[in-house]
Amino acid sequence: MRFALVWSEVTHGLRRNMSMVISVVLVTFISLTFVGTAILMQMQIGQMKNYWYDRAQVAVYMCLPTSGTENCVGGEASEEQLAAVKTQLNSDTLKPFIKEFYFEDHDQAYANFQEQFKGTQFADYVTPDQLNQTFWVNLIDPSNADVIKESLSGMAGVEGVTDQRSLLDQIFSVLNAASYTAIGIASLMLLAATLLIATTIRLSAFARRKELGIMRLVGASNGFIQTPFVLEGVFAALIGSILAGGAVVGIVHFFVQGYLGQVIVSTTFVQVSDAFVVVPILLGAGVLLAALSANFAITRYLKV
Numbered sequence: 001m002r003f004a005l006v007w008s009e010v011t012h013g014l015r016r017n018m019s020m021v022i023s024v025v026l027v028t029f030i031s032l033t034f035v036g037t038a039i040l041m042q043m044q045i046g047q048m049k050n051y052w053y054d055r056a057q058v059a060v061y062m063c064l065p066t067s068g069t070e071n072c073v074g075g076e077a078s079e080e081q082l083a084a085v086k087t088q089l090n091s092d093t094l095k096p097f098i099k100e101f102y103f104e105d106h107d108q109a110y111a112n113f114q115e116q117f118k119g120t121q122f123a124d125y126v127t128p129d130q131l132n133q134t135f136w137v138n139l140i141d142p143s144n145a146d147v148i149k150e151s152l153s154g155m156a157g158v159e160g161v162t163d164q165r166s167l168l169d170q171i172f173s174v175l176n177a178a179s180y181t182a183i184g185i186a187s188l189m190l191l192a193a194t195l196l197i198a199t200t201i202r203l204s205a206f207a208r209r210k211e212l213g214i215m216r217l218v219g220a221s222n223g224f225i226q227t228p229f230v231l232e233g234v235f236a237a238l239i240g241s242i243l244a245g246g247a248v249v250g251i252v253h254f255f256v257q258g259y260l261g262q263v264i265v266s267t268t269f270v271q272v273s274d275a276f277v278v279v280p281i282l283l284g285a286g287v288l289l290a291a292l293s294a295n296f297a298i299t300r301y302l303k304v
Helices: 003-016 018-055 078-091 108-118 142-152 164-206 207-218 222-263 274-302
Strands: 058-063 099-103 133-139 158-163
Touching: 018 222, 018 274, 058 078, 058 142, 058 164, 078 099, 078 133, 078 142, 078 207, 099 108, 133 142, 142 158, 158 164, 164 222, 164 274, 222 274
Parallel strands: none
Antiparallel strands: 058 133, 058 158, 099 133
16 A cells, blocks of 8 residues: 555545534544543542542531530530540540641631631621631541541530531532533534544545545555545544644643632642643544544445
8 A cells, every 4th residue: 555645645635625624623622622621620639639638627616605506505615615625635535546636716716717708798797706616636547537526526515526528528529510511511522523524534435436436446455445534534633632632731731720820829730741641642532533433434334
């Protein structure tokens, strides 16, 4: 099989079906960009879980005068109740699970609240006595939070014990839903790209049906006839894949690192190096998708 002859057939087909080729490029580009974004979102969720789960604390909220739980029948937690909780945290039972803990009184809680909600209307209506005094507990293994909850939840003066990981799980559930939505959209776009590639190849073969008939008469093999059509689809999809790879790298560099990384400094984000890991996946997916759909179209429908 002479490469020059095959390549001339490919370029001839690309020129003749330029509008369809551009459509394949655009659909492949958009669909694979969604695929790359979904992969990066899963990588981001994994990084955030590793980062935040290790830093998740257990909050032991002490009673306020307005608390209505069974442990708060005496109103605000007394000094004796605060000392009892502190003693329990230092006990031989819980100490093996605890890395460190610290106490936050009303004034410290108020200062932190003002810092967190600075510039909002909430900061103007909250007073120190409305905020719980809290023991913040860092665990050696955050998965052992239930041990702290079971040990302290029933103590007098304790309004509630909260594992911050439960709050993080809600956030990660939303992010996972967004990621799965991107995957669903990408799947539909990939299906559209597959059908468009197959249609392009069929139209290209139909437009050159006389040439194909002559090639068959002079003894050209099926492989020789089919190869240019497959390469047309692969070439168009490859351009779209390269554009999608560039878009993914650009999103990470300019938006994730350039914007989010500067605005939200309290967490880690995917790096450009992670985007470069995704690029070969997109290129391989685009080429494989085009090769399979083009080969199927030329052999199954046209029966060359």
